[in-house]
Amino acid sequence: MEYRRLGRSDLTVSEICLGSWLTYGSAVDADKGRACVQRALDLGINFFDTANVYGGGGAERFLGEALSGVDRSSYLLATKAFFPMSPTDKGLSAAQVAKQCAGSLQRLRTDYVDLYQCHRYDRDTPLEETMGALTELVRQGKVRYLGFSEWRPDQIRAALALPDVERFVSSQPEYSILYRKPEPQVFPLCAEEGIGNIVWSPLAQGALTGKYRPGAPPPPGSRGDQESGARMMGRWRHDEVLEAVDRLRPVASDLGLSMAQLALAWVLRRAEVTSAIVGASRPEQLDDNAGASGVSLAADVVAAIDAAVADVLE
Numbered sequence: 001m002e003y004r005r006l007g008r009s010d011l012t013v014s015e016i017c018l019g020s021w022l023t024y025g026s027a028v029d030a031d032k033g034r035a036c037v038q039r040a041l042d043l044g045i046n047f048f049d050t051a052n053v054y055g056g057g058g059a060e061r062f063l064g065e066a067l068s069g070v071d072r073s074s075y076l077l078a079t080k081a082f083f084p085m086s087p088t089d090k091g092l093s094a095a096q097v098a099k100q101c102a103g104s105l106q107r108l109r110t111d112y113v114d115l116y117q118c119h120r121y122d123r124d125t126p127l128e129e130t131m132g133a134l135t136e137l138v139r140q141g142k143v144r145y146l147g148f149s150e151w152r153p154d155q156i157r158a159a160l161a162l163p164d165v166e167r168f169v170s171s172q173p174e175y176s177i178l179y180r181k182p183e184p185q186v187f188p189l190c191a192e193e194g195i196g197n198i199v200w201s202p203l204a205q206g207a208l209t210g211k212y213r214p215g216a217p218p219p220p221g222s223r224g225d226q227e228s229g230a231r232m233m234g235r236w237r238h239d240e241v242l243e244a245v246d247r248l249r250p251v252a253s254d255l256g257l258s259m260a261q262l263a264l265a266w267v268l269r270r271a272e273v274t275s276a277i278v279g280a281s282r283p284e285q286l287d288d289n290a291g292a293s294g295v296s297l298a299a300d301v302v303a304a305i306d307a308a309v310a311d312v313l314e
C-alpha cells in the first residue's frame with residue numbers, strides 16, 4: 001500500500017480508504033464487516049470514512065466496535081454531518097455541529113476524529129456560524145482537520161476567505177471513469193489551496209468492476225440485487241453504460257489488471273486525488289482493490305479508457 005499526504009495536513013493516508021455507506025451497520029452482516037475491516041488493516045489501509053447518517057448511526061457504531069481493539073494512533077477516522085438524523089437534527093448550525101460531533105465520537109468510541117466533513121453545504125445556516133462551530137471542535141481537540149463534500153467552488157472560496165477560522169484540508173467529491181465533474185473546477189481550486197480530494201464511488205458502486213453485464217440480472221447478493229442498493233446505483237445499470245464498461249475489459253487485461261484495479265488506478269493517476277474511498281462487502285474485494293495502489297497508467301492507456309466510455313460520460 002502506498003500513502004499520500006492529505007492536502008496541507010499532517011495526515012498520511014493510504015491510497016485506498018475503506019468507506020461504510022450501504023455496507024457496515026446495514027446491508028453487510030457484522031461478521032463479514034469485521035472481516036473487511038481486519039483485511040483492510042492487514043493490507044495497510046489506515047483510513048476509514050463514515051458519516052453520522054450511514055445506517056442511521058449504525059455504520060459509526062459498527063466501526064467503533066470493529067476498531068475498538070486497534071491502537072487508535074495507527075489509523076485515521078473520517079466522519080461527516082449534515083443529513084437528517086431526525087426531523088429536527090440536521091444541517092450545520094452551531095448547535096447541530098456540536099451535537100452531531102458528540103454523537104459521532106460516542107458511536108465511534110473515540111475522543112477525536114482525524115477528519116470532520118460537512119456532508120453538504122447548509123444553505124440555511126450562515127457560513128460564518130458553521131465554520132466557527134467547526135473551528136471550536138478543532139480547538140477542543142475533538143477534530144484534527146476539516147473537510148467538505150460536494151461544495152461548489154464559490155462556497156469553498158467563501159469558507160477559505162473567512163478570518164480566524166480553521167482551513168479546510170479535504171474535499172470529498174464523487175469521481176470515477178464514468179463521472180468526472182470535479183475535473184474542471186474543484187480539482188484546480190483544491191490544488192491551489194492545499195486541499196486533497198478523497199473520492200467516493202470510484203468503482204461507480206461496483207459497475208466498473210465489470211460484474212454487471214448488459215441485459216443480464218445483477219449477480220445475486222450484489223448491491224444491484226438489493227432493493228435500496230439497486231435504487232442508489234440505478235444510473236450505472238443502464239445497458240449503454242455497461243456496454244461501455246465492457247469495452248474497458250481488454251484495456252485492463254492487457255495490463256494484467258482487474259477491472260476494479262484499472263478504475264482505481266485511473267482516479268489515483270491525478271495528483272489532486274489523495275485517496276479512493278471504496279466500499280467492500282467481502283474481504284476479497286479489498287485484496288483486489290488494494291492491488292491498484294502504486295499502479296501507474298501510461299498516456300495511451302488513459303486515452304483508450306476515454307475512447308471506451310466517451311459516449312456515456314455524465
Ligand SMILES: NC(=O)c1ccc[n+]([C@@H]2O[C@H](COP(=O)([O-])OP(=O)(O)OC[C@H]3O[C@@H](n4cnc5c(N)ncnc54)[C@H](OP(=O)(O)O)[C@@H]3O)[C@@H](O)[C@H]2O)c1
Nearest residue numbers: 019020021200201202203204205206222223278279281285
Ligand atoms: N460524500 C458523499 O456524499 C458520499 C456518497 C457516497 C459514498 N461516499 C463514501 O464513499 C464510499 C465508497 O462509495 P461506494 O460504496 O459507492 O464505492 P464503490 O467502491 O464505487 O462501490 C463499492 C461497492 O462495489 C462492490 N465492490 C467493491 N469492490 C469490488 C470488487 N473488487 N469486485 C467486485 N465488486 C466490488 C461492493 O458492492 P457489492 O459487493 O455489494 O456488490 C462495494 O460495496 C462510501 O462507503 C462512503 O464512505 C460518500
